[in-house]
Amino acid sequence: MxxxxxxxxxxxxxxxxxxxxxxxxxxxxxxxxxxxxxxxxxxxxxxxxxxxxxxxxxxxxxxxxxxxxxxxxxxxxxxxxxxxxxxxxxxxxxxxxxxxxxxxxxxxxxxxxxxxxxxxxxxxxxxxxxxxxxxxxxxxxxxxxATTTFGTVEHMLFENARLEPGETILIQAGGSGIGTTAIRMAKKAGAYIFTTVGSDEKIDKVKALGADVAINYNKDRFESIVRRQTDKKGVDVVFEHVGPDTWAKSLFCLKRGGRLVTCGSTTGVSAETNLFALFQNQIRIFGSFGANFGNIRSGLAKMADKSVLxxxxxxxxxxxxxxxxxxxxxxxxxxxxxxxxxx
Ligand SMILES: [Zn+2]
The missing domain is CATH 3.90.180.10 (Medium-chain alcohol dehydrogenases, catalytic domain)
Known part of the structure; x- marks a missing residue:
């Protein structure tokens, strides 16, 4: 073979x-x-x-x-x-x-x-x-x-971060495989979505998937835009998989009691965390790797009813x-x- x-x-x-x-x-x-x-x-x-x-x-x-x-x-x-x-x-x-x-x-x-x-x-x-x-x-x-992409995003959004309808979320690298999936799943769940992309031509594409605000991180400071557009409160959830390049700013984008969930670190392995902000703002950080069988069946059911592809x-x-x-x-x-x- x-x-x-x-x-x-x-x-x-x-x-x-x-x-x-x-x-x-x-x-x-x-x-x-x-x-x-x-x-x-x-x-x-x-x-x-x-x-x-x-x-x-x-x-x-x-x-x-x-x-x-x-x-x-x-x-x-x-x-x-x-x-x-x-x-x-x-x-x-x-x-x-x-x-x-x-x-x-x-x-x-x-x-x-x-x-x-x-x-x-x-x-x-x-x-x-x-x-x-x-x-x-x-x-x-x-x-x-189904098993890695949809399963991972299901696990991150709904089992770890427990994203709820009406919440705000920042999805990093919205044009990637899991980024595009996360936008569609978060949209279906009724969230208001900020996302980052690496080029202007991806802005319209992520908006077409359901992103409400798309930011070219090579041109604009996403953390300023997110803070400004949430009345300086920040978002409920950050979906991370970029790592050192975005980590500190991703944490800065969270509101008090916010949740950050990460499944990857494409830009390196170590990043600085502001511990004062972490405990004072009662931030929760979830490390997420892979999925369980239940997450995969949920993802496949969404594919089957065409609600998320x-x-x-x-x-x-x-x-x-x-x-x-x-x-x-x-x-x-x-x-x-x-x-x-x-x-
Ligand atoms: Zn076992």
Whole structure:
């Protein structure tokens, strides 16, 4: 089969490799149809030091496919089931897993596409718990964005920050994959949305998604505009994933009792925090990583009833993932890049 492998730091290659054997007891074999790219793939490409792993490694942490073989003892899935794949190899029996907090699993065995082989291949064998049924009416391109993109945003907005109708939110990097999703989800939830973008041409695009105020952070100071337009009170929620470049200003944009939720740090790992502002204003900060199965089902339900759909920047072929990841690094995109896996 074909797979897109990370051969060395910064270098990917489309290679021919052995197709997985018939799935062992308790596993299913999935034929991949699509994979979506995420910033975690860019970290992977750059060989971020915190990941213990061996190269070469098949990339991609989210995607969709169809079950083509079922191992002994599997009753939850049958051949022909369409599934969105969850990259976290969780145990299914620890306290966190039993509570439906899979992204806090106490025995996580790694993340496919980051620590161990991922989803950018024609076939994968995995635990059927990682294969979440796709409801009718959701196509393979949208479904590719269910587990990491939609799941992460669901988890951040509604489980961590508990965004409520009528609240104000600042969504950083609104043109990114999760930024565009966050705008659409926050809009559906009835929030008033400030967002930042890196160029003027993205301003109309994020407004079309539902942003009320769009700020080009290369030209204007977003923190001044947010403070001014909220009567100097600040917003209820900040949606962060940029890091050092925006962190201190993001905190400054929060009102008393506000919540900041972050799932990434694309500009570095350390940032300064004003501790006086943190406790005096009773700010709450949530670190968020991935999603639980419930978040993913909620996201898929929104895709199925068409109330929130992912924004697709482009559809590419499997072999073009390396080029696309470099494009992501330069932030020259709007929404998600989804690769088709050849049949
Ligand atoms: Zn567990």
């Amino acid at each position: 074909l797979a897109l492998r990370l051969i060395a730091e910064g270098r990917t290659e489309l290679v021919e490799m052995e197709t997985p054997p018939a799935p062992p007891a308790g596993q299913v074999k999935v034929q991949m149809k699509t994979v979506a790219l995420n910033h975690i793939d860019v970290w992977g490409l750059r060989g971020m030091a915190f990941a213990k792993r061996k190269l070469p490694l098949t990339v991609a942490v989210e995607g969709a496919g169809v079950v083509v073989e079922v191992g002994a003892g599997v009753t939850s899935h049958k051949v022909g089931d369409r599934v969105a794949l969850y990259a976290g190899v969780t145990c299914g029996h620890c306290k966190r897993c039993l509570r439906g907090q899979e992204n806090l699993c106490e025995n996580i065995a790694g993340i496919m596409g980051f620590h161990i082989d991922g989803l950018a291949a024609q076939y994968v064998n995995l635990d059927p718990r990682q294969a979440i049924h796709i409801p009718d009416g959701v196509n393979d391109v949208d479904a590719a964005c 992912p924004v697709i920047d482009s559809e590419i072929e499997l072999g073009d993932i390396g080029t696309a990841l470099r494009r992501m690094q330069s932030r020259d995109l709007f929404g998600k890049i989804v690769a088709h896996v050849p049949g």
